[in-house]
Amino acid sequence: MRNIWTIARREYKLYFNGPIAYAVAFLYFLIVGWFVYAELRDALEMATFQPYTPSVQLVTGSIMVFLLIFTIPAITMRLVAEESRTGTMELLLTAPVRDWELIIGKWLSGFLFMLTLLAVTLIYPFILNRISSPGIDQGPMISGYLGLMLMLSSLVAVGVGISALFNNQIAAFFVTLAVVLFLWFFRLPTSTTGVVKDIAANINFIDHYVTFYRGVIDIKDIAYYLSMTALGLFLGVVAVEVRRWR
Amino acid sequence: MIRVEALTKDYGARRAVDSLTFHAEPREILGFLGPNGAGKTTTMRILAGYMPPSSGKAQVAGFDVVEQSLEVRRRVGYLPETVPLYTDMTVFDYLKYMGDLRHLPNVEDRVDDVLEIVNLGDRANGYIANLSKGMRQRVGLAQALLHQPEVLILDEPTIGLDPAQIIEVRNLIREIGKERTVLLSTHILSEAQQICDRVLIINKGRIVAEDTPSRLQSRLAGSQKVSLRVAGESDGLDAVVAGVSGVLRAGFNSDGSLEFEAQPGQDVRPDVARAVIHGGYNLLELRPVGFSLEDIFMELTREEPALPQTTEDASEGEAAEEEVDQSDDEAK
Known part of the structure; x- marks a missing residue:
């Protein structure tokens, strides 16, 4: 457990050592900030005709999901691939660190970094809450942010797992993006029936988020994201084991 | 301390290590000598717990490298061939990170100590990216020494160092070898002679010789190789030298000097010199060449x-x- 934390702490600090953290933060605030601003301006002009009741869904909606989908591959691509390319992997694999500790440590750093960004976006619900009375609806606020946390947990895990397969960061980026987009747009021909259809109907990771977005917390959706997280981490551990045996 | 039995490692169809059997005692410095691709690095990686062997057994510090990999890794200090460093960290932070992964108590004091040992105390807060190759090598060595391991595995520890640093590192290894087991690889014969208590020569994944450096040397010292150089005309010189009794072979090198081998236990140099001068050549140099x-x-x-x-x-x-x-x- 201690090793997980040691590894995660180093990687987390590293995000802030370079320009990466600030570039990603810039992207988030530019897009989300402008979007919220434009909405409020519109609402202000309409305010004489009808009272404005802002919703947190302005922030937790498609705009945030888009941003997560495109930034997560970028922040997870180097996590393991970089160690393989520079040879520092040899150091970690000969240190008394279990392979799963290494992978979970890497995942935790990416997860915590994304949580940090997500935490900073709480400023928008805060603003919306201040300018309206009686304030925004707390239900979708809590469930929406919980859903986003779960989603990025699973996406970061998938990113780490794929990063462990490659020596090349760019390859890891594109494969992660491909997998994420596939999980989003995946559908089967409508004629398919049986178990395959049941699985296919549940594989889309946006569908599972929509319930959170609407303000509903369903154990089924939590289970989905947690199993995706486990699957991604498992893939990462297997990739490291395979590296040893090669 | 190190016990290896019939260790074999295949990379696909290529056999990198071919049923290697050897052992190293406590407080012994064992040298691995061999050309590139002989299987030195592969063997060391297996012993350091980086990869499992295809077959065979290996024990380090009493633990099996496959079954008890973590126990082995706790007791081994390993310096890989290409020293893997996080160039975006400072020397101190890097060593502290490695120490944290090994759960060392008082990591920071220990890091200061090893930096003193490898003579890098003044660069502790410098970024690794800005260090010279020799300094990086020493950072790698510091990393291997950090947890005072029972067994040190050093893959070409002096490569890339300047002569003064080579001497420093060799002295350091000898010092460490008084208390711990050291397995090091090199392809420099004189290095093995100076540092190691025992040498294994491996080629194509197999041990071809195993002995103390002095005994290995004496096997070769029997015959002597000498380089000879004359000024001006050298036609027919090889025949003259070959004609001296006790000379086994004589032939020109590409640079125009002549090289000959003498019969074991016989110093033919005075006779050769006389013959060369007698033959009317202008003798410039007569120099024994060590066997490489x-x-x-x-x-x-x-x-x-x-x-x-x-x-x-x-x-x-x-x-x-x-x-x-x-x-x-x-x-x-």
């Missing part, structure tokens, strides 16, 4: 034993085996 590692390899992997056989050794068995193989082929 390459020469030893040539000798050890030759089909018929060409060395004076003083001891029963692995090379003899090897050579005999190859002879048998050959006659088998002929019989078919």
Whole structure:
């Protein structure tokens, strides 16, 4: 457990050592900030005709999901691939660190970094809450942010797992993006029936988020994201084991 | 401390390590000598717990490298061939990170200590990216020493260092070897002679010789190789030198100097010098050339034993085996 934390702490600090953290933060605030601003301006002009009741869904909606989908591959691509390319992997694999500790440590750093960004976006619900009375609806606020946390947990895990397969960061980026987009747009021909259809109907990771977005917390959706997280981490551990045996 | 039995590692169809068997005692410095691609790095990686062998057994500090990998890794300090460093960290932070992964108590004091040992105290807060190759090598060494391991595995520890640093590192290894077991690889014969208590020569994944450096040397010292240079005309010089009694072979090198080998136990240099001057040549230089590692390899992997056989050794068995193989082929 201690090793997980040691590894995660180093990687987390590293995000802030370079320009990466600030570039990603810039992207988030530019897009989300402008979007919220434009909405409020519109609402202000309409305010004489009808009272404005802002919703947190302005922030937790498609705009945030888009941003997560495109930034997560970028922040997870180097996590393991970089160690393989520079040879520092040899150091970690000969240190008394279990392979799963290494992978979970890497995942935790990416997860915590994304949580940090997500935490900073709480400023928008805060603003919306201040300018309206009686304030925004707390239900979708809590469930929406919980859903986003779960989603990025699973996406970061998938990113780490794929990063462990490659020596090349760019390859890891594109494969992660491909997998994420596939999980989003995946559908089967409508004629398919049986178990395959049941699985296919549940594989889309946006569908599972929509319930959170609407303000509903369903154990089924939590289970989905947690199993995706486990699957991604498992893939990462297997990739490291395979590296040893090669 | 290190016990290896019939260790074999295949990369696909290529056999990198071929049933290697050896051992190292506590407080012994064991040298791995061999050309590139001989299987040194692979063997060391297996012993350091980086990868499992294809077959065979290996024990380090009393633990099996496959079954008890973590226990082995806790007790081994490993310096890989290409020193892996996080160039975006400072020397101190890097070592502290490695120490944290090993759960060392008082990590920061320990880091200061090893930095003192490898003589890098003044660069502790510098980024690794800005260090020279020699300094990086020493950071790698510091990393291997950090947890005071029972066994040190050093893959070409002096590569890339300048002569002064090489001497420093060799002294350091000798010092460490008084208390711990050290396994190091090198392809520099003189290095093995200076540092190691015992040397394993490996080629194509197999041990071709195993002995103390001095005994290995004496096997070769029997015959002597000498380089000779004259000013001006040198036609017919090889015949003159070859004519001196006690000279085995003589031939020109590509740079125009002449090289000859003398019969074991006989110093023919005075006779050769006389003959050369007698022949009307202008003798410039007469210089003994040490046998290089390459020469030893040539000798050890030759089909018929060409060395004076003083001891029963692995090379003899090897050579005999190859002879048998050959006659088998002929019989078919």
